[in-house]
Structures are given as C-alpha cells and as structure tokens.
Amino acid sequence: MAKKLVDILEEKGMSLNLQYGGTAPAELTDREIKKEPTPRNKKLRDIYFQTLSSTTCEFTYWYNRKFKEMDGDVIEIRRAAALKNAFVHSTPVIFPGEKLVGGKAPYYRGSFPYPWLSEGFFMAKEDELYQAALAAGKASADEVSTFGAGGGNVTKSFGNVVSISGKYGIRKEEVPVLTKLAREWVNKSVDDVGHKYEQLVPEYGIKENVMRSVICMFDSGYTLPQGREVINYYYPLNYGYDRLIEMCEEGKARVAGRPDGDGVAGMDRLYFYEAAKLVLEGIQAWYLNYAKEAKRLASVTADPAQKAEFEEIADCMEWIAHKQPRTFREALQMTWMIHVGVLQEDSISGMSPGRVGQVLYPWFEQDIEAGRITEAEVLDLLESHRVKMTCIDCFASMGVVAGVLSSNTFNNLTMGGLTRDGQSAANRLEMLIIEAGITCQTTNPTLSIMYDEKLPEEFLLKAIECEKAGTGYPAWMNNRGGMEFLMKQYGPEGMTLEDARAIAIGGCLETSPCVWKELTLNDKKYWIPGGAGQPTSVGVHFISNPKVLEMVLTNGYDARTGLQVLPPHNKKLETYEELVGQFKAYYEIVVDCLATTNNIQHDIWRKHNMCIYNSLLKPDCLERGQHIGNLGYRFNATFNVESCGTCNQINSLAAMKKLVYDEKKYTLAEMLDALKNNFGFKTAAQVGSFSLEAQEKRDDDTGKYDEIHADCLRAPKHGNNDPLVDPILKDYEEWFCDMCRKYESLYGKPMYACQISVSTHGAQGASTGATPDGRLAGTTFADASMSAYPGTDRNGAYALFESACCWDHSQSQNSQMNLKIHPNAVRGIEGAKKLLDLTRSYMRRGGYHLQFNIVDSKVLKDAQQHPENYRDLLVRVAGFTQYWVEIGKPIQDEIVARTEYEGV
C-alpha cells in the first residue's frame, strides 16, 4: 500500500496538525445556534432541496426570433425589442405557498442559454448531447428518485432528461432546439466575433497558451460579462414603471436629432431612450402575466386561504407593473422582480442586492407605524426572499460554473455601514434580515456587514449569532478601508465622501461604487443607497500566482501541456532578486496579453450585447440618455486584475529564499529536480484527493526527495508574523497593486487589484505542479488571498492577522481571509463576545475581509462519506456560502483541511 504524506511526516516527527489552540473532542459537535423557518418557508426550501437545476430554451427562442426579425435595425433597438419579446412571452409559473412570485425560467431553479453570448460549448457538445438524448430514453424514469448526491446538479442524463455540462438538466425534446438556436449564432456571438478580433492583438499567441495552461482561468467578455456589482432598485421604486416610460418619451423628444455638442455618442441617446421604453414595456407585460396566472389559479382553487393568496399576488403584480409600491410586501416583490429581470438580460453572477435593508426601510417603517404589517410577517417575507434568491441559477460553461462559481450566484446583501451624513446605517429591518438568515439558512442572499466603529453592539452581536449558526455568513468588510479604496479609484470620476459612504459589496467581496438617491414615499423623503458602477466581474480573471512562478522556474515551459507558454527568459536565476524580478516580468506579460484581448471581447459585448434594463436602472443612464457601453454609468473604472494562490506563491518564494539563496542548502537544479518529480509523490488526480495530507508516494519512489520535501514543508510560512515571510508579502502586494493600475480597460480607465479566489484555487491548483513550499502537484491552493495554507498557521489568529496586515489593504479592491473555528471555541455569550473581539481586532488592524466557518471538521468528513445526510449543510468557501453537496471535491478537500481553531 502506498505511503501517505501524513504517515511519512509522523515518522519524521513533524505531524501535519490541522488543529490549533487545543484538541477537538472526539465526537461530532453540532452548531450551537439552530432555528427553523416558518412552515411555509420550510416547505418552499424543502422543494428547493429536491429540485434539479433545469434549463429551457423558452426565453432564448423568443429573443432569437425577434432579433432575427429586426435585422438591419439599430443594434440597441434590435436588442431591446428582442428582450421585450422574450419577457412578454415568458411563461409565468406560480408555486402554491409562495407569497413572492417570479423566476428566471418556468422552473423552480431555472435558467436558459444565451447563444448570442457564446454558443461554442453547446456546439462542441452537439453530437454528444444528441446521442445522450437518444440513449437516455432507454433508462427508467424511476432513476430520478435516487438522484440526490450532488444536490440539484444534473450530473448525468436519465429518463427524458439530458445533462448539460454536468450541471443542468434539459428535457430531451428541447435538445434539437438548443442546438438549432446555437447554430444560428455561429460567427455572430460575442464569443465568436470577439475571438475574430482578439487574434489581431500581437500578443494573442501568448494569450492562447496562457489560457491553455490555465495560468488564467477564463475570458470575461463572453462568459459573465456583467455581475459582481450592486444593482440599483431606486428608479422603479421611486417612480413606478408608467412614469419611467413617460421619462423615456420625454428623453426622446429632448434629444432626437440633437447631438448637443457630442459628435460621437450624442445621437445615440435617442436609440437608448427608445430601447429603454421597449424593455420597460416588456417588463410590465411580464409582471402582468403573473397577475393573470394568479387570477387563473385563484379561479381553479377551492381552498379559500390559498385562493386569497393568489388574489393578493394578482393585486400586487398588477399594481407594481405600473406604480410605485404601496407596502413593504409590494416593494420587496418589486425588488425581486427587478433583480430577476436584470438576470434575464445577460449571463450574470454576483448581481448583488446591496443595502436592501436600507432601500426597503421606508416601506418597513411606514407599514409598521401604520400597523399594516408585523415584524413576524416581515420575517416570513424575508425568509421567502431567501428561498427565491437561492433558486437563482446562472447558465454558463462548466469551467465557469463549476471551476469558478461552485454553482453559486453570489447575490450579496450588504448591511451596516454609514448613512449619507456619516451615522450608523444599521436599522431594525437589517436585524430581521439577519434573523431570517438564521431561521432560513440558504446560500442566497449571502450577507455582508460593512464594519464600522459606529455600528451598535446589539447589531454586531446579532451578526455574531448568525455566524454561530454555522451559515458562513455574514462576511465582515472594512467600511473605512473600502471607502478609501473607492475614493482613490473613483475620485477621478467625481466620487465624493458622501458617495463613498453608500459603499456596498457586489458578488463575493467586491467593493463597488454606489450613490445615494432621494426617495419619496407618502410625502416623506429618504436617502437610499444603490449601485452606480459597471460590473467588477470584468477584466483579467484569474491569474494563478503559483503557476506564474512555475513558469519562471521552467523557463516559460508548461510540462502538463507541453507548451512553451511564455518567451524563455534564459536567466540563471542566481539571486533571489533575479527570481522575483523575473516573476514580476512574466506576470506583466500575462496581464498585458489578457488585458488587451479581454478589452476586445468587452468592446464587442458593449457594441452587440449592451444591457438595456440594467443600464436604465443605474445612475446616470436615464439622465444622460446613454447605456453602459457609452459610459452612461456614474462610475466606470471597474475593470480589475484578479489573482489566485497568493499564499502558496509567497510561501514558495520564502522557501526558495531560505533554502536556495540564503542558506544554500540546495542548488536551484536540485530544487527544480524535486519539483519536477513531485517530491516522489503521485499526482493528486491519481490519488483522487486534493488535500496535501492525503497524498501518496509513487510505488517506485526511492526516498530521494524526502529531505528536501521536509525542508520545504518546514520553511517559514505565511500567517505566523514571520520576519522572513511578511516582507515578501508586503513587497509583492505593493508591486501588484501598483502594477495593475498600469493597465487600461476599454473604457480608458486604470485597472486595479482584486484578490479573491472564489473556487479557482481548486482548478488552478489542479493544473499546477509541485511548488517550493512543499505543496504537491495538483493539490488545491490555499483559499482566498490572506488565509494561511492549511495547518501552517502555528502561532494563532492574531499572528495570522499581523502577517495579513503587513500591507495597506485599501490599495486593493479587496483581500480575503477565511478562518475555520470549532463550535466549542465560541460557545455561549462569552464565546460570542470573543468572536466579535477577534473580528474587531482584524478590522482595526486594517484587514479588509474576514469570514468564519464555525464547524467541526469531522462533520465535513462525515458529509463527504454520507452526503445523503447533509443536503442542507452550508459551508463558506471563499467569498460565498454554498451547500456542501454542490461543491466539487477539490474544494471540499481544501475546506476539510483548513486549520481548525479550537480556541479564540
């Protein structure tokens, strides 16, 4: 039997201890806080647990049909008419028991393809899909009853259901439709047209190799062209749709034929207003179709209580199709429909509701004061909202949905922070939002707190209670640090301190520019925050830092693919400075080729596929008469450079510095030989596990690399307040944050650093060989950007914080730190206060983001063995909470391995 690393280390007296601060009890420990949703929402959530991720071509079909019919028209109008046609013809489905209605497709957890963005991955699968459809008919439909492991992922075809990308199910009869639609977009999609022109970039050849070697994870221009941004609900909430259509008509009359001094885009305003009007009419019809369906259901329902609920839904939908909402329920329903409407428009993940507890506060306050609603009723609606948000699926390729998103859609709800005039913005509705997050534990909306010293203790302790429920939310973000970043990045576009106070998180932990707008409800005025910037899911995404270092050590050659990825540097790397210098030089080559090629993809997107609905919602498109592509948004400098694997890169540089350059215990050649041979181990894929401790020696291994491997593992590691390692991190961060600003987005704005891993540390770890820190080939990188590598933070959380904060986090859009804590360590009110103190200390030290998994690692191991018992188990990955069963094994292994703190 092959020897495992964990056994080898035991023999050497250097156990890989994945616990810190004590020893966890032998028995499984459950989470301390446990509450249940209302029976209504429990039933709705239980349906979700049984629901398969399902896709249909309905929206796609109606969009495509009108788009073809409008051939030759102005592109904005053509796209708007197509969207309108799709909204008008979407089938409304209402599930009995729902109070909030509406969805992305006529399924509980539905989605649909966007071949106008990218059709390639359906076409590549065409034969396979069709053959699967034919073959699957022979199988028994009873198989569906055994479908469970993997949550709602349709990992294989069965009965009349065909699996696409191992994730979505589509009815067999729709497969020919999917391929027919895809064929009609060949050479016309954003993907295809963008690809045609990106090849004109001189450095395109390098870019292609960078993608093949997975130094970069994905192109952003046609995969997820929008998202990781904060939506803005203000205009429909304040004006209602009838008035917005009037405003479009007024805009048309004002600008038709008048460039008003703008000879490039002035004339485009007419087309934008007309396009906005068309989309708004489609949205109204879509709402009204739900009203009709509710009335129909009421007419065929005998149960008087259910009948009354359908009638209430009809009344609500009819009203908000035209007017400003009258009640909290109507306002919540409207925000949900706006949210789904935007998600219909594009392939999007990370469309975040933002500070919705502050947006909806006017209705909450007035309804409570008037006795129109109770807090219990509000809580019931908020729980329903959670179930609805969790049903959002994003249709994209497997590499994106599985490799990056772990099937999540990152609808991040932000709380706390400051008001426009600098006071605590936390309110009673946000307390109820947190309570709903405890009682109805679901993945979305994930919750974030903008931590500020002005926030009241009661609010902070409520958030801690939620943490202890083991939900993995809320995340803690540094309000002041985030505002500093915004002022630096968007100051040139006119951002003021007041604007910066409207800050919210888009996606996982992407600091996003927002503004305040004045809302009037029953003659009372309120300032509400909302998104005012472009997506931050765009730019250069994600660069594998350890893989770039690997390129330095291999002279630009990737052994896995056999490609000379980067131009050979032909340097001897005789000094540490030369090594680091080459790392930076290679990194800049990678960023440069990705920035230029992605700029072209996004340019095609903005010309062919610009958003209309999302544009009209965000300041200042309606005022300016310009959509996103013409810089209608208030803030446009949102493109970024995302990194992955920072911790392993820093640890590897530290090991190289100590072992090769400072102490000279090994020559560079000896180190390279050990890395090339994976220190005598099998690859992670061969072992079938992606955590370090489970790795096994090759059968033919002679022990030749044991000593160097032990030294690499023993070399100083990030997270220990170490004088060798921390300066390496500081140097890297200062260079990285500065370097990103040298690159320009297609909008002529400087890019910036974004340091989150999402799930890419699994896929990018899988494609990277052994690293000088002792990590073995194919194993998952450390999560996030500031987290320590599992088992290597041996001086406690405060030492980890010191290391993480050795640089100025406000230079970057974010940084990311995840901690795993055993439930016993934070038990009781004393434990809650300790956890809050821990959080505060990181925020006060200048850390940007902190997130907890309050879970017993043994529970996770048991869940890997018995997933059928853990359908509702939530864990924090890296910026988002996900159901355990929907996460791929590389990430599961990494979460199991994270250091578990037994005390704080």
Place this chain on the structure above:
Amino acid sequence: MTKLNHTDCRNYIPIDVAKGMCHAHGDKIILADGDTCPQFEALPKCKFCKNFTDVDDKGIGCCEGFKVKDWTYADLKAVTCEHFVK
C-alpha cells in the same frame, strides 16, 4: 403526435425537468413523464396550435401565426402567445 404526459397539462406546475406539482390533485409532486389522468386539460403549446405546420421528426416545425413566419418547436409553451389558436 407523441404520447402526452403531465408537462402537456394545464394543471401541472413544473418544479424542474423531471417533476412538478399537480394543482388538480392538491399540489402533489408527480413525475413529469407519468401518464395523464381524466382531469387532463391541454396546456397551450405550439403542438396544439393550428398555426404550427410542417413538423419534422425532432418536433421542429413552422409557426405561421405571426406576420413574419419562423421555425418553432412542438413543446414551446404558448400560454402567453397572442397567436395561439386551438
């Protein structure tokens, strides 16, 4: 025409590609491909529409209901279609 199933019925509320609720039977969860019952009421779909012609063996045919004709498919729901004719 292929054999009808629950997805062709107005009382069926689709949860996902494999199952849904039957509103005529107390919103009980049923498999999509099960046999229809006496309370079956046809859901408006292209395959039940007079404007749907020239259907091929994959269920794709022509929609003649709109001013501009185009292809469509048998199982497209037509609940919201202004030109659906039973």
